[in-house]
Amino acid sequence: MDLSLTPQESEFQRQVRRWLRRNVSRRSPAEEPGEYGNPKRIAELKQWQRKLYEAGYVAMGWPREYGGQSEPGGNRRDLLMRQTIVNEEMVKARAPSLIGVMGVQMVGPTLMQYGTEEQKRRFLPKILAGEQIWCQGYSEPGSGSDLASLTTRAEIAGDFFIVNGQKVWTSNAQFADWMFCLVRTDPTAPKHKGISYILIDMKSPGITVRPLVQMTGDKGFNEVFFEDVRVPRANLVGELNQGWQVANATLSHERNLLGSTTRTQQMFQGLLRLARTRRRGGKPVSADPAMRQRLADLAIRVESMKYHSYRQLTDLLHGRSPGIAASVNKLVSTELNHAICALALEVLGDYGMLERRSRHVADRGVWPYEFMFTLGLIIGGGTSQIQKNIIAERGLGLPRG
Amino acid sequence: MDFGLSDDQLILQRSARDLLAKECPPAVVRRIAEGPSGHSEALDRRMAEMGWTGLLVPPASGGLGLGMLDMAILLAEHGRAAVPGPFLFSALLATRAIVRGADRRLKKQWLPKLASGECTATIALLEESGDSAHPAVLRSRARRKGAAYVLSGRKLFVPYAHCVDLLITACRTSGSDGPDGVTLFLVDRRASGLSIRPLETVDRTRRVCEVEMRRVEVPADQLLGRLGGGWPVIEHLLDLAAVGVAADGFGGAERVLEMAVEYAKTRQQFGRLIGSFQAIKHIAAEMVAEIEPARSLVWFAAYAHDALPREARRASSMAKAALSEIYSRCANRAVQIHGGIGFTWEHDVHFWFKRAKWNELAFGAPAFHRERVAALGGF
Numbered sequence: 001m002d003l004s005l006t007p008q009e010s011e012f013q014r015q016v017r018r019w020l021r022r023n024v025s026r027r028s029p030a031e032e033p034g035e036y037g038n039p040k041r042i043a044e045l046k047q048w049q050r051k052l053y054e055a056g057y058v059a060m061g062w063p064r065e066y067g068g069q070s071e072p073g074g075n076r077r078d079l080l081m082r083q084t085i086v087n088e089e090m091v092k093a094r095a096p097s098l099i100g101v102m103g104v105q106m107v108g109p110t111l112m113q114y115g116t117e118e119q120k121r122r123f124l125p126k127i128l129a130g131e132q133i134w135c136q137g138y139s140e141p142g143s144g145s146d147l148a149s150l151t152t153r154a155e156i157a158g159d160f161f162i163v164n165g166q167k168v169w170t171s172n173a174q175f176a177d178w179m180f181c182l183v184r185t186d187p188t189a190p191k192h193k194g195i196s197y198i199l200i201d202m203k204s205p206g207i208t209v210r211p212l213v214q215m216t217g218d219k220g221f222n223e224v225f226f227e228d229v230r231v232p233r234a235n236l237v238g239e240l241n242q243g244w245q246v247a248n249a250t251l252s253h254e255r256n257l258l259g260s261t262t263r264t265q266q267m268f269q270g271l272l273r274l275a276r277t278r279r280r281g282g283k284p285v286s287a288d289p290a291m292r293q294r295l296a297d298l299a300i301r302v303e304s305m306k307y308h309s310y311r312q313l314t315d316l317l318h319g320r321s322p323g324i325a326a327s328v329n330k331l332v333s334t335e336l337n338h339a340i341c342a343l344a345l346e347v348l349g350d351y352g353m354l355e356r357r358s359r360h361v362a363d364r365g366v367w368p369y370e371f372m373f374t375l376g377l378i379i380g381g382g383t384s385q386i387q388k389n390i391i392a393e394r395g396l397g398l399p400r401g
Numbered sequence: 402m403d404f405g406l407s408d409d410q411l412i413l414q415r416s417a418r419d420l421l422a423k424e425c426p427p428a429v430v431r432r433i434a435e436g437p438s439g440h441s442e443a444l445d446r447r448m449a450e451m452g453w454t455g456l457l458v459p460p461a462s463g464g465l466g467l468g469m470l471d472m473a474i475l476l477a478e479h480g481r482a483a484v485p486g487p488f489l490f491s492a493l494l495a496t497r498a499i500v501r502g503a504d505r506r507l508k509k510q511w512l513p514k515l516a517s518g519e520c521t522a523t524i525a526l527l528e529e530s531g532d533s534a535h536p537a538v539l540r541s542r543a544r545r546k547g548a549a550y551v552l553s554g555r556k557l558f559v560p561y562a563h564c565v566d567l568l569i570t571a572c573r574t575s576g577s578d579g580p581d582g583v584t585l586f587l588v589d590r591r592a593s594g595l596s597i598r599p600l601e602t603v604d605r606t607r608r609v610c611e612v613e614m615r616r617v618e619v620p621a622d623q624l625l626g627r628l629g630g631g632w633p634v635i636e637h638l639l640d641l642a643a644v645g646v647a648a649d650g651f652g653g654a655e656r657v658l659e660m661a662v663e664y665a666k667t668r669q670q671f672g673r674l675i676g677s678f679q680a681i682k683h684i685a686a687e688m689v690a691e692i693e694p695a696r697s698l699v700w701f702a703a704y705a706h707d708a709l710p711r712e713a714r715r716a717s718s719m720a721k722a723a724l725s726e727i728y729s730r731c732a733n734r735a736v737q738i739h740g741g742i743g744f745t746w747e748h749d750v751h752f753w754f755k756r757a758k759w760n761e762l763a764f765g766a767p768a769f770h771r772e773r774v775a776a777l778g779g780f
Binding site for chain 2: 001003004005009081272275276286289292293297299300303304305307308310311313314317324328331332387388389391392393395396398399400401
């Protein structure tokens with residue numbers, strides 16, 4: 001056990017901090033509620049990813065030939081540590097997160113594992129530079145937690161797939177350039193065995209994107225309709241009908257675990273600031289014994305997730321399998337984030353129910369917004385209940401059924 | 402950055418698990434729990450042979466000179482096996498009281514014996530008020546008389562006082578109600594004027610006693626540390642106890658989860674294994690989701706005692722508050738998954754269930770430690 005950074009890592013951390021101080025604009029806060037509705041903001045965020053990429057701070061662990069910094073000899077461990085430092089410092093500096101995160105964290109690693117050489121060269125560098133924004137075509141109206149029941153079909157006609165069907169809850173589809181998509185290519189096979197993983201150009205004729213308004217009031221996600229959309233067969237990733245394995249590999253890919261717990265720590269710091277400054281009965285809310293108990297309870301949960309992420313990073317650095325750690329993370333972190341926001345609303349009292357455009361709103365309305373947004377994350381990406389099934393079945397070996 | 406156990410620590414963990422599986426299986430826990438003394442001399446001897454009693458004793462005094470993280474790893478294994486006996490109080494608390502507070506002469510006198518297991522010790526801090534957090538509640542007094550101190554008063558909840566050799570006892574030595582009036586003494590369990598009555602306890606794997614001191618004469622050279630210097634040592638011991646009990650709770654929580662999962666894989670109802678029902682799966686998954694992050698919290702708190710002393714107190718309280726509740730909740734859920742059989746004396750799970758509750762309540766219940774987290778975090 002040693003939680004210190006090496007002198008080289010500390011020096012790198014200082015460099016990153018300096019760079020972020022120079023490049024993160026004070027006027028552009030990390031997450032502006034509803035920013036994805038605004039084309040100007042999207043252009044800014046793409047520009048921001050490009051800048052980060054040029055500074056060498058995006059997906060450092062990818063092979064050099066595809067835009068990363070990893071050499072065949074193996075500086076991977078060092079890069080992983082550096083990437084962790086970058087991610088932590090970005091959250092601390094309240095830098096905007098990567099707009100191309102779906103590409104960098106999901107489709108990129110999948111292409112590296114299953115993609116053809118041509119697919120890798122074609123997509124990976126653009127994913128990193130923020131030139132191509134990706135969205136994920138998984139959920140359908142009839143296929144949520146039971147994803148493998150999906151019915152969007154892709155029929156083969158010569159060198160093309162002809163895609164018909166509908167996806168839903170598709171974040172970023174309104175401005176994404178590409179979609180990685182699960183389609184049914186063999187309707188007669190058992191449900192997990194007739195699915196393929198294909199890449200769809202969102203400018204293809206026959207695609208209609210219709211925004212869905214979330215409970216936050218934002219148009220954050222969409223319905224995507226496919227009507228005879230032609231997708232070149234060269235855009236198939238992995239084997240035909242092997243899409244389920246490809247998609248699962250995506251989920252189990254190295255995730256950058258620290259980012260999310262750093263974010264949780266920041267949310268908690270925000271809550272603490274709020275509790276210290278808001279007053280009730282002539283005293284700061286944080287002086288109230290019942291509130292102190294609840295704040296401390298959250299502080300403990302936040303801190304344990306911090307060390308938990310350190311432990312997972314250590315496992316990753318040693319090349320040990322994360323097992324079901326990602327599911328535990330997802331389950332615990334999303335519920336913790338929501339609990340932090342819920343307590344913040346309680347601290348705010350009546351102010352907690354003011355809309356972000358309202359007069360008198362506190363902290364730019366971020367708490368009620370995040371309270372709702374974090375609820376969505378408990379559901380999206382595999383609900384808490386699905387994560388519990390995974391933990392019980394794959395982690396504890398309890399029988400399916 | 403390395404947040405993990407070293408190879409030596411993994412070996413310690415493995416050997417402790419193996420030894421305790423063999424020497425302290427549930428049948429042995431049951432035999433000791435149902436017996437009068439609450440410990441087994443054979444098992445205590447075996448643990449001493451392993452060097453565990455000397456884990457925290459410096460090599461110069463015959464110990465292994467390891468740190469709190471090593472001790473936490475070992476105590477997690479004790480918790481997993483629900484080992485009954487004075488180990489936590491002797492090898493961790495009393496030993497660290499002497500390592501931390503005593504002068505060279507006392508160290509030389511006691512540490513080799515504690516390390517070898519020739520001698521065991523406990524700590525006698527609490528009194529009728531049951532409050533460990535405040536010096537003002539101490540009523541026991543020690544008065545100087547020639548070359549001795551004369552101790553009078555009544556201690557409660559003294560772990561294993563009936564079978565250890567040495568009691569580290571807190572007494573008031575000045576009129577001050579504050580921390581500066583508290584002094585620690587090493588009291589021979591066989592000293593005249595000392596009467597010890599074991600109390601009937603719910604958790605049979607932990608025994609506590611009432612200790613009455615009627616003009617017990619203690620040689621002045623058995624004063625631990627400075628006159629009036631006992632309080633900081635006591636505070637340190639409470640921090641260590643918090644981590645130690647948290648580590649025990651972590652191991653116990655893992656064990657009750659395993660017991661519950663094993664049962665859910667064999668018990669059938671409605672023609673299916675009960676482990677195939679989501680109602681059961683989700684309870685078990687929630688246990689995992691609590692235990693896994695908690696492991697890291699315990700490791701960090703123990704590591705802080707070794708390497709980040711300024712963070713040790715807050716981290717100890719965090720670990721104690723978290724593991725207190727997690728272990729209790731997990732034990733509760735494990736009993737629930739077992740159903741009727743889990744509520745019987747015949748099944749073993751109740752030993753862990755009760756130990757969880759002892760762990761929760763001893764050395765500061767969760768609310769006490771959460772308030773400390775709030776205070777130390779400047780809330």
